[in-house]
Amino acid sequence: MSVTDPERLREIVEEICDAMTAETERGRVADYIPQLADVDPDQFALALVLPDGAVIADGDADTRFSIQSVSKVFALAVALGRVGDALWNRVGREPSGDPFNSIVQLEHERGIPRNPFINAGAIAVTDAILARSEPREALGQILQFVRFLAGDDDIAIDPAVAKSETASGWRNAALANFMRDFGTIQRHPDKVLGTYFHQCAIAMTARQLAHAGRFLAFDGSLSPGGSRAIAPRMARQINALMLTCGHYDGSGEFAFRVGLPGKSGVGGGILAVAPGRAAIACWSPGLNAVGNSHLASIALEMLADRTGWSVFAANS
Ligand code: DON
Numbered sequence: 237m238s239v240t241d242p243e244r245l246r247e248i249v250e251e252i253c254d255a256m257t258a259e260t261e262r263g264r265v266a267d268y269i270p271q272l273a274d275v276d277p278d279q280f281a282l283a284l285v286l287p288d289g290a291v292i293a294d295g296d297a298d299t300r301f302s303i304q305s306v307s308k309v310f311a312l313a314v315a316l317g318r319v320g321d322a323l324w325n326r327v328g329r330e331p332s333g334d335p336f337n338s339i340v341q342l343e344h345e346r347g348i349p350r351n352p353f354i355n356a357g358a359i360a361v362t363d364a365i366l367a368r369s370e371p372r373e374a375l376g377q378i379l380q381f382v383r384f385l386a387g388d389d390d391i392a393i394d395p396a397v398a399k400s401e402t403a404s405g406w407r408n409a410a411l412a413n414f415m416r417d418f419g420t421i422q423r424h425p426d427k428v429l430g431t432y433f434h435q436c437a438i439a440m441t442a443r444q445l446a447h448a449g450r451f452l453a454f455d456g457s458l459s460p461g462g463s464r465a466i467a468p469r470m471a472r473q474i475n476a477l478m479l480t481c482g483h484y485d486g487s488g489e490f491a492f493r494v495g496l497p498g499k500s501g502v503g504g505g506i507l508a509v510a511p512g513r514a515a516i517a518c519w520s521p522g523l524n525a526v527g528n529s530h531l532a533s534i535a536l537e538m539l540a541d542r543t544g545w546s547v548f549a550a551n552s
Contacts, residue, residue: 237551238513238544246292248542249282253294255538256280256520256531263522263530266502271400272302275503277522280531281442282539284514285450287460293443300439301519302397304501305336307435308358309482310382310448312474313466315352315364323364326420327357329477336484336502336527337407339414347418351481353499356411362432363421371431378435385458385465386448391440398437405433442505442517449507449515452478452497460512475509479547486526486533493537495546500528508536510545 239245257280267273279301283293315323332350334340342349342356349357365374375393383389401408412425412432421428440448450458456471457464478497483490490498496516498508504521506529516539520531540546 249292249294252535252538256535265521269401271397275521281519283442283446283517285446297442302503303438303505304436304503306499306501306505306507307438308353309499311361312352315361319364327352327360331481347415347420353481359412359432360420363428366423375434386444393434394437394439398434401433442519445517446515452509453515483528486528494540495548504529506532
Protein backbone atom coordinates (compact mmCIF):
# COMPACT_ATOMS: atom_id res chain seq x y z
CA MET A 237 0.00 0.00 0.00
CA SER A 238 1.22 3.46 -0.70
CA VAL A 239 1.97 6.05 1.94
CA THR A 240 -0.36 9.07 2.03
CA ASP A 241 -0.04 10.24 5.65
CA PRO A 242 1.73 13.63 5.52
CA GLU A 243 3.53 13.03 8.80
CA ARG A 244 5.00 9.77 7.56
CA LEU A 245 5.90 11.45 4.25
CA ARG A 246 7.71 14.19 6.14
CA GLU A 247 9.76 11.59 8.04
CA ILE A 248 10.64 9.86 4.78
CA VAL A 249 11.70 13.12 3.10
CA GLU A 250 13.85 14.09 6.09
CA GLU A 251 15.45 10.66 6.24
CA ILE A 252 16.34 10.81 2.54
CA CYS A 253 17.65 14.32 2.86
CA ASP A 254 19.89 13.39 5.79
CA ALA A 255 21.24 10.37 3.91
CA MET A 256 21.96 12.41 0.75
CA THR A 257 23.60 15.24 2.67
CA ALA A 258 25.99 12.72 4.23
CA GLU A 259 26.92 11.11 0.88
CA THR A 260 30.48 11.69 -0.22
CA GLU A 261 30.13 10.39 -3.80
CA ARG A 262 28.13 13.24 -5.38
CA GLY A 263 28.77 12.88 -9.14
CA ARG A 264 30.29 15.59 -11.36
CA VAL A 265 28.86 19.02 -11.98
CA ALA A 266 28.22 19.77 -15.70
CA ASP A 267 31.05 21.87 -17.05
CA TYR A 268 30.29 22.06 -20.77
CA ILE A 269 28.14 25.09 -19.91
CA PRO A 270 30.87 27.15 -18.14
CA GLN A 271 28.43 28.94 -15.83
CA LEU A 272 27.21 25.61 -14.39
CA ALA A 273 30.75 24.45 -13.54
CA ASP A 274 30.83 26.88 -10.58
CA VAL A 275 27.81 25.44 -8.77
CA ASP A 276 28.57 23.96 -5.33
CA PRO A 277 28.02 20.16 -5.54
CA ASP A 278 27.33 19.91 -1.78
CA GLN A 279 23.69 20.86 -2.21
CA PHE A 280 20.59 18.72 -2.09
CA ALA A 281 16.87 19.43 -2.06
CA LEU A 282 13.71 17.37 -2.08
CA ALA A 283 10.21 18.88 -2.30
CA LEU A 284 6.79 17.27 -2.67
CA VAL A 285 3.45 18.92 -3.32
CA LEU A 286 0.48 16.82 -2.23
CA PRO A 287 -3.06 16.84 -3.67
CA ASP A 288 -4.29 19.33 -1.04
CA GLY A 289 -1.44 21.70 -1.92
CA ALA A 290 0.58 20.90 1.22
CA VAL A 291 4.33 21.07 0.64
CA ILE A 292 6.90 18.82 2.23
CA ALA A 293 10.38 20.14 1.57
CA ASP A 294 13.81 19.67 3.06
CA GLY A 295 17.43 20.54 2.34
CA ASP A 296 18.23 23.42 -0.04
CA ALA A 297 14.64 23.60 -1.27
CA ASP A 298 14.70 27.40 -1.48
CA THR A 299 17.91 27.71 -3.47
CA ARG A 300 17.49 28.49 -7.16
CA PHE A 301 19.11 26.27 -9.77
CA SER A 302 19.20 26.12 -13.54
CA ILE A 303 16.43 23.79 -14.64
CA GLN A 304 18.01 23.16 -18.07
CA SER A 305 16.33 20.16 -19.74
CA VAL A 306 13.47 20.08 -17.24
CA SER A 307 12.27 23.13 -19.20
CA LYS A 308 11.63 20.80 -22.15
CA VAL A 309 8.53 19.50 -20.34
CA PHE A 310 7.04 23.00 -20.09
CA ALA A 311 8.00 23.91 -23.67
CA LEU A 312 6.39 20.68 -24.89
CA ALA A 313 3.14 21.55 -23.13
CA VAL A 314 3.18 25.04 -24.66
CA ALA A 315 3.90 23.65 -28.15
CA LEU A 316 1.17 21.00 -27.91
CA GLY A 317 -1.25 23.66 -26.79
CA ARG A 318 -0.34 25.74 -29.82
CA VAL A 319 -0.02 23.29 -32.69
CA GLY A 320 -1.65 20.17 -31.21
CA ASP A 321 -0.90 16.79 -32.74
CA ALA A 322 0.75 18.44 -35.77
CA LEU A 323 3.81 18.64 -33.53
CA TRP A 324 4.34 14.92 -34.09
CA ASN A 325 5.06 15.53 -37.77
CA ARG A 326 8.45 16.88 -36.80
CA VAL A 327 9.39 14.93 -33.68
CA GLY A 328 8.93 11.29 -32.67
CA ARG A 329 7.91 9.56 -29.46
CA GLU A 330 10.49 6.81 -29.12
CA PRO A 331 13.35 6.50 -26.64
CA SER A 332 16.64 7.19 -28.38
CA GLY A 333 19.01 5.01 -26.35
CA ASP A 334 21.62 7.67 -27.13
CA PRO A 335 23.01 10.58 -25.09
CA PHE A 336 20.94 13.75 -24.80
CA ASN A 337 23.10 15.70 -27.24
CA SER A 338 23.68 12.95 -29.80
CA ILE A 339 23.48 13.68 -33.54
CA VAL A 340 23.95 10.12 -34.74
CA GLN A 341 20.31 9.13 -35.41
CA LEU A 342 19.35 12.36 -37.11
CA GLU A 343 20.82 11.60 -40.52
CA HIS A 344 19.44 8.06 -40.67
CA GLU A 345 16.00 9.27 -39.66
CA ARG A 346 15.91 12.17 -42.11
CA GLY A 347 16.21 14.96 -39.58
CA ILE A 348 13.29 13.87 -37.38
CA PRO A 349 14.48 13.61 -33.75
CA ARG A 350 13.41 10.53 -31.83
CA ASN A 351 11.58 12.40 -29.05
CA PRO A 352 10.96 15.90 -27.64
CA PHE A 353 13.39 15.50 -24.73
CA ILE A 354 16.71 14.86 -26.46
CA ASN A 355 18.29 18.18 -27.42
CA ALA A 356 17.44 17.85 -31.13
CA GLY A 357 13.79 17.15 -30.31
CA ALA A 358 13.57 20.02 -27.85
CA ILE A 359 15.06 22.40 -30.41
CA ALA A 360 12.38 21.25 -32.89
CA VAL A 361 9.69 21.86 -30.24
CA THR A 362 11.00 25.37 -29.61
CA ASP A 363 10.89 26.03 -33.36
CA ALA A 364 7.21 25.00 -33.36
CA ILE A 365 6.51 27.62 -30.68
CA LEU A 366 8.39 30.15 -32.80
CA ALA A 367 6.18 29.49 -35.83
CA ARG A 368 3.84 32.26 -34.80
CA SER A 369 6.01 34.34 -32.44
CA GLU A 370 9.34 36.07 -32.25
CA PRO A 371 11.88 34.78 -29.70
CA ARG A 372 11.12 37.37 -27.02
CA GLU A 373 7.39 36.64 -27.23
CA ALA A 374 7.88 32.86 -27.28
CA LEU A 375 10.15 33.01 -24.24
CA GLY A 376 7.63 35.22 -22.49
CA GLN A 377 4.96 32.60 -23.15
CA ILE A 378 7.05 29.74 -21.80
CA LEU A 379 8.05 31.72 -18.71
CA GLN A 380 4.49 32.91 -18.08
CA PHE A 381 3.24 29.34 -18.36
CA VAL A 382 5.81 28.13 -15.80
CA ARG A 383 4.88 30.99 -13.44
CA PHE A 384 1.19 30.15 -13.83
CA LEU A 385 1.82 26.46 -13.14
CA ALA A 386 3.93 27.24 -10.08
CA GLY A 387 1.59 30.00 -8.93
CA ASP A 388 4.69 32.12 -8.48
CA ASP A 389 5.82 35.17 -10.46
CA ASP A 390 9.23 35.09 -8.84
CA ILE A 391 10.64 32.68 -11.44
CA ALA A 392 13.01 34.11 -14.03
CA ILE A 393 15.61 33.34 -16.67
CA ASP A 394 19.23 33.54 -15.47
CA PRO A 395 20.86 35.71 -18.18
CA ALA A 396 24.42 34.66 -17.24
CA VAL A 397 23.60 30.97 -17.84
CA ALA A 398 21.86 31.76 -21.14
CA LYS A 399 24.86 33.80 -22.28
CA SER A 400 27.28 31.10 -21.19
CA GLU A 401 25.48 28.44 -23.22
CA THR A 402 25.05 30.76 -26.21
CA ALA A 403 28.84 31.16 -26.26
CA SER A 404 29.58 27.44 -25.95
CA GLY A 405 26.65 25.54 -27.49
CA TRP A 406 28.36 24.39 -30.67
CA ARG A 407 26.87 20.93 -30.59
CA ASN A 408 23.34 22.28 -30.33
CA ALA A 409 24.20 24.64 -33.20
CA ALA A 410 25.17 21.58 -35.25
CA LEU A 411 21.86 19.86 -34.41
CA ALA A 412 19.84 22.97 -35.30
CA ASN A 413 21.63 23.57 -38.59
CA PHE A 414 21.28 19.92 -39.56
CA MET A 415 17.54 20.00 -38.83
CA ARG A 416 17.15 23.30 -40.69
CA ASP A 417 18.61 21.61 -43.75
CA PHE A 418 16.07 18.78 -43.48
CA GLY A 419 13.24 21.28 -42.95
CA THR A 420 12.44 19.96 -39.44
CA ILE A 421 12.92 23.47 -38.15
CA GLN A 422 11.74 26.43 -40.16
CA ARG A 423 13.11 29.50 -38.40
CA HIS A 424 16.74 30.57 -38.62
CA PRO A 425 18.84 28.30 -36.36
CA ASP A 426 20.24 31.32 -34.49
CA LYS A 427 16.75 32.41 -33.46
CA VAL A 428 15.72 28.92 -32.42
CA LEU A 429 18.92 28.35 -30.44
CA GLY A 430 18.71 31.74 -28.72
CA THR A 431 15.20 30.91 -27.57
CA TYR A 432 16.13 27.35 -26.55
CA PHE A 433 19.19 28.46 -24.53
CA HIS A 434 17.13 31.04 -22.64
CA GLN A 435 14.35 28.54 -21.96
CA CYS A 436 16.94 26.13 -20.51
CA ALA A 437 18.30 28.96 -18.33
CA ILE A 438 15.06 29.32 -16.35
CA ALA A 439 16.08 29.25 -12.68
CA MET A 440 13.84 28.16 -9.86
CA THR A 441 13.90 26.41 -6.51
CA ALA A 442 12.93 22.78 -5.86
CA ARG A 443 9.86 24.07 -4.03
CA GLN A 444 8.83 26.12 -7.08
CA LEU A 445 9.57 23.25 -9.45
CA ALA A 446 7.42 20.83 -7.46
CA HIS A 447 4.56 23.34 -7.67
CA ALA A 448 5.14 23.74 -11.41
CA GLY A 449 4.87 19.95 -11.81
CA ARG A 450 1.45 19.62 -10.21
CA PHE A 451 -0.36 19.69 -13.55
CA LEU A 452 1.27 16.38 -14.46
CA ALA A 453 0.37 14.72 -11.16
CA PHE A 454 -3.27 15.78 -11.27
CA ASP A 455 -4.43 15.02 -14.81
CA GLY A 456 -3.63 18.42 -16.27
CA SER A 457 -4.99 20.44 -13.31
CA LEU A 458 -3.12 22.29 -10.56
CA SER A 459 -4.92 20.20 -7.94
CA PRO A 460 -7.53 17.43 -8.13
CA GLY A 461 -10.62 19.17 -9.51
CA GLY A 462 -8.74 22.52 -9.53
CA SER A 463 -7.74 24.95 -12.31
CA ARG A 464 -7.04 23.22 -15.57
CA ALA A 465 -3.63 23.89 -17.17
CA ILE A 466 -3.79 21.39 -20.05
CA ALA A 467 -6.13 18.61 -21.20
CA PRO A 468 -5.92 15.35 -19.18
CA ARG A 469 -5.00 13.42 -22.34
CA MET A 470 -2.05 15.71 -22.93
CA ALA A 471 -0.83 15.35 -19.33
CA ARG A 472 -0.88 11.57 -19.71
CA GLN A 473 1.03 11.78 -22.99
CA ILE A 474 3.71 13.97 -21.42
CA ASN A 475 4.00 11.58 -18.46
CA ALA A 476 4.42 8.66 -20.87
CA LEU A 477 7.22 10.48 -22.66
CA MET A 478 8.88 11.38 -19.36
CA LEU A 479 8.83 7.75 -18.29
CA THR A 480 10.23 6.43 -21.57
CA CYS A 481 12.53 9.30 -22.64
CA GLY A 482 12.96 11.71 -19.69
CA HIS A 483 16.40 10.45 -18.70
CA TYR A 484 17.82 9.84 -22.20
CA ASP A 485 19.95 6.69 -22.29
CA GLY A 486 19.27 6.32 -18.56
CA SER A 487 15.48 6.20 -19.02
CA GLY A 488 15.12 2.43 -18.76
CA GLU A 489 17.21 2.38 -15.60
CA PHE A 490 15.18 5.21 -14.03
CA ALA A 491 11.88 3.48 -14.88
CA PHE A 492 13.25 0.23 -13.46
CA ARG A 493 14.54 1.77 -10.23
CA VAL A 494 11.99 4.53 -9.58
CA GLY A 495 8.91 3.56 -11.60
CA LEU A 496 7.68 7.14 -11.99
CA PRO A 497 7.74 9.58 -14.93
CA GLY A 498 10.68 11.94 -14.53
CA LYS A 499 12.59 14.60 -16.40
CA SER A 500 16.18 15.48 -15.60
CA GLY A 501 18.36 18.47 -16.40
CA VAL A 502 22.12 19.01 -16.37
CA GLY A 503 21.64 21.60 -13.63
CA GLY A 504 21.00 18.53 -11.43
CA GLY A 505 17.24 18.86 -11.13
CA ILE A 506 14.70 16.08 -11.65
CA LEU A 507 10.96 16.64 -11.81
CA ALA A 508 9.11 13.40 -11.02
CA VAL A 509 5.42 12.62 -10.99
CA ALA A 510 3.47 10.23 -8.78
CA PRO A 511 0.08 10.47 -10.48
CA GLY A 512 -2.68 11.36 -8.03
CA ARG A 513 -0.17 11.43 -5.16
CA ALA A 514 2.42 14.15 -5.56
CA ALA A 515 4.55 16.33 -7.77
CA ILE A 516 8.17 15.85 -6.75
CA ALA A 517 11.26 17.98 -7.36
CA CYS A 518 14.70 16.78 -6.39
CA TRP A 519 17.99 18.60 -6.93
CA SER A 520 21.66 17.90 -6.48
CA PRO A 521 24.13 19.40 -8.99
CA GLY A 522 26.52 16.44 -9.42
CA LEU A 523 25.68 14.24 -12.42
CA ASN A 524 26.13 10.56 -13.21
CA ALA A 525 27.77 9.19 -16.36
CA VAL A 526 24.67 9.78 -18.51
CA GLY A 527 24.14 13.37 -17.37
CA ASN A 528 21.37 12.88 -14.80
CA SER A 529 21.71 13.98 -11.17
CA HIS A 530 23.54 11.26 -9.26
CA LEU A 531 22.02 11.90 -5.84
CA ALA A 532 18.57 12.97 -7.08
CA SER A 533 18.29 9.63 -8.92
CA ILE A 534 19.22 7.72 -5.75
CA ALA A 535 16.91 9.87 -3.60
CA LEU A 536 13.94 9.27 -5.90
CA GLU A 537 14.58 5.54 -5.81
CA MET A 538 14.53 5.71 -2.00
CA LEU A 539 11.35 7.79 -2.06
CA ALA A 540 9.56 5.35 -4.40
CA ASP A 541 10.73 2.43 -2.30
CA ARG A 542 9.58 3.91 1.02
CA THR A 543 6.25 5.32 -0.23
CA GLY A 544 5.24 2.48 -2.53
CA TRP A 545 4.60 5.06 -5.27
CA SER A 546 4.98 3.53 -8.73
CA VAL A 547 2.98 3.77 -11.91
CA PHE A 548 3.33 -0.03 -12.08
CA ALA A 549 1.84 -0.81 -8.66
CA ALA A 550 -1.79 -1.88 -8.23
CA ASN A 551 -2.26 0.33 -5.21
CA SER A 552 0.08 3.16 -5.94
O1 DON B 1 21.13 21.87 -24.51
C1 DON B 1 21.80 21.54 -23.55
O2 DON B 1 22.79 20.81 -23.65
C2 DON B 1 21.37 22.02 -22.18
N1 DON B 1 20.83 23.34 -22.29
C3 DON B 1 20.32 21.12 -21.60
C4 DON B 1 20.76 19.66 -21.55
C5 DON B 1 20.24 18.92 -20.39
O3 DON B 1 19.83 19.48 -19.39
C6 DON B 1 20.34 17.44 -20.45
N2 DON B 1 19.83 16.82 -19.25
N3 DON B 1 20.20 16.02 -18.49
